[in-house]
Amino acid sequence: xxxxxxxxxxxxxxxxxxxxxxxxxxxxxxxxxxxxxxxxxxxxxxxxxxxxxxxxxxxxxxxxxxxxxxxxxxxxxxxxxxxxxxxxxxxxxxxxxxxxxxxxxxxxxxxxxxxxxxxxxxxxxxxxxxxxxxxxxxxxxxxxxxxxxxxxxxxxxxxxxxxxxxxxxxxxxxxxxxxxxxxxxxxxxxxxxxxxxxxxxxxxxxxxxxxxxxxxxxxxxxxxxxxxxxxxxxxxxxxxxxxxxxxxxxxxxxxxxxxxxxxxxxxxxxxxxxxxxxxxxxxxxxxxxxxxxxxxxxxxxxxxxxxxxxxxxxxxxxxxxxxxxxxxxxxxxxxxxxxxxxxxxxxxxxxxxxxxxxxxxxxxxxxxxxxxxxxxxxxxxxxxxxxxxxxxxxxxxxxxxxxxxxxxxxxxxxxxxxxxxxxxxxxxxxxxxxxxxxxxxxxxxx
Amino acid sequence: xxxxxxxxxxxxxxxxxxxxxxxxxxxxxxxxxxxxxxxxxxxxxxxxxxxxxxxxxxxxxxxx
Numbered sequence: 001x002x003x004x005x006x007x008x009x010x011x012x013x014x015x016x017x018x019x020x021x022x023x024x025x026x027x028x029x030x031x032x033x034x035x036x037x038x039x040x041x042x043x044x045x046x047x048x049x050x051x052x053x054x055x056x057x058x059x060x061x062x063x064x065x066x067x068x069x070x071x072x073x074x075x076x077x078x079x080x081x082x083x084x085x086x087x088x089x090x091x092x093x094x095x096x097x098x099x100x101x102x103x104x105x106x107x108x109x110x111x112x113x114x115x116x117x118x119x120x121x122x123x124x125x126x127x128x129x130x131x132x133x134x135x136x137x138x139x140x141x142x143x144x145x146x147x148x149x150x151x152x153x154x155x156x157x158x159x160x161x162x163x164x165x166x167x168x169x170x171x172x173x174x175x176x177x178x179x180x181x182x183x184x185x186x187x188x189x190x191x192x193x194x195x196x197x198x199x200x201x202x203x204x205x206x207x208x209x210x211x212x213x214x215x216x217x218x219x220x221x222x223x224x225x226x227x228x229x230x231x232x233x234x235x236x237x238x239x240x241x242x243x244x245x246x247x248x249x250x251x252x253x254x255x256x257x258x259x260x261x262x263x264x265x266x267x268x269x270x271x272x273x274x275x276x277x278x279x280x281x282x283x284x285x286x287x288x289x290x291x292x293x294x295x296x297x298x299x300x301x302x303x304x305x306x307x308x309x310x311x312x313x314x315x316x317x318x319x320x321x322x323x324x325x326x327x328x329x330x331x332x333x334x335x336x337x338x339x340x341x342x343x344x345x346x347x348x349x350x351x352x353x354x355x356x357x358x359x360x361x362x363x364x365x366x367x368x369x370x371x372x373x374x375x376x377x378x379x380x381x382x383x384x385x386x387x388x389x390x391x392x393x394x395x396x397x398x399x400x401x402x403x404x405x406x407x408x409x410x411x412x413x414x415x416x417x418x419x420x421x422x423x424x425x426x427x428x429x430x431x432x433x434x435x436x437x438x439x440x441x442x443x444x445x446x
Numbered sequence: 447x448x449x450x451x452x453x454x455x456x457x458x459x460x461x462x463x464x465x466x467x468x469x470x471x472x473x474x475x476x477x478x479x480x481x482x483x484x485x486x487x488x489x490x491x492x493x494x495x496x497x498x499x500x501x502x503x504x505x506x507x508x509x510x
Binding site: 294337346 | 461464465468469473476477479480481483484486487488490491492494496497500501502503
């Protein structure tokens with residue numbers, strides 16, 4: 001097996017068992033990046049020198065039996081909206097050209113404290129909106145990897161790094177993970193601190209995680225989750241050991257949301273239903289559920305909240321550098337400045353009503369299930385349709401995508417599972433059970 | 447009951463006027479598509495029957 005194909009937990013175990021050196025692992029990944037990233041264009045910045053130095057330290061510590069945490073010596077990448085001390089962080093925008101933060105985003109800092117090595121920064125759409133990144137989908141270079149966490153998804157899928165931080169305000173983590181055949185988690189709002197992450201919406205920004213299997217996502221969530229005194233929206237809810245939760249893999253009670261299948265292409269609906277049937281045959285209790293009436297208004301509410309928040313967040317920079325913004329985000333900021341406050345607050349009330357109405361639905365099952373996307377990754381630069389993620393970003397409910405097959409044209413598809421707030425342990429357990437039945441995605445040929 | 451299409455047209459006109467005043471006619475033209483999209487969303491939110499006693503949701507809250 002080539003070292004660059006190692007998943008995060010396998011690499012961490014090999015380092016702990018002293019059969020793998022972090023130096024060799026970092027070198028293998030950097031060599032692989034040199035081979036393939038010219039075509040994929042996942043990386044905005046590769047910190048080869050910094051990663052090699054961190055790997056040498058990690059190797060020396062491992063030799064002495066010192067392990068900083070459960071991910072000691074394992075490299076990761078961070079979307080380029082995550083602050084990284086001493087490393088350029090530009091958010092895909094000329095507005096931030098040359099910006100070098102003097103501290104790490106909390107999620108980056110927590111991974112480093114657990115022994116992980118930051119390999120570099122991954123391309124994003126401009127400020128995590130829609131003006132695209134240059135990144136291509138490793139499964140088909142003519143297609144988008146999705147966005148806004150474009151580089152995160154493409155890099156993990158192309159085996160350039162086993163683990164990446166992304167983010168999701170509307171559909172930016174789970175969708176690209178699915179387009180690239182990965183497991184992608186958007187946890188409950190407040191589960192992971194957003195300190196040091198360039199903001200887009202005060203109440204919809206979520207840190208997301210991407211890896212090639214559920215275990216690696218569980219491992220990384222255990223590390224980065226938890227309250228942060230610097231982020232008032234981060235939760236005090238206790239952080240369970242999410243990896244241990246995966247040892248209890250029982251067939252889940254699944255409620256299928258039929259409305260999403262009706263909005264998907266026939267091929268996506270068909271492949272997803274085949275996956276559901278396999279899960280049912282393996283023992284899952286599968287039922288159908290209907291969304292509450294407020295679902296009709298969630299896309300409109302999410303749009304008004306995001307546009308208004310974005311306008312507020314960017315007001316000062318816009319006043320100084322309007323011409324440096326690309327067209328889509330500039331238009332979003334300008335129109336966001338004009339949305340009446342009364343409708344903004346009404347949108348927040350719709351959000352709460354939706355959360356409240358979802359309660360009974362979530363109580364009668366372990367997870368809700370939908371296709372992750374209405375269609376596979378489209379060709380071209382546009383980053384695809386986020387509508388199947390919007391309700392969960394708006395409501396703050398956790399969601400995860402797990403690969404479920406390939407289209408006739410060879411593009412990955414996923415099932416999206418959703419559960420109640422702060423139930424990531426059972427969500428990950430259900431996802432791991434589904435992964436066992438459906439199998440992991442293979443590696444794209446590059 | 448306001449007709450949804452009339453409501454949408456009213457929002458489009460008011461956003462367009464506000465954009466011209468704040469950013470100038472050239473920028474208002476440039477963002478006309480975004481104005482149309484947001485006006486449609488404003489009309490949906492305005493028309494949706496949110497419960498009278500439903501407060502807004504801001505940060506993390508207990509599980510529903």
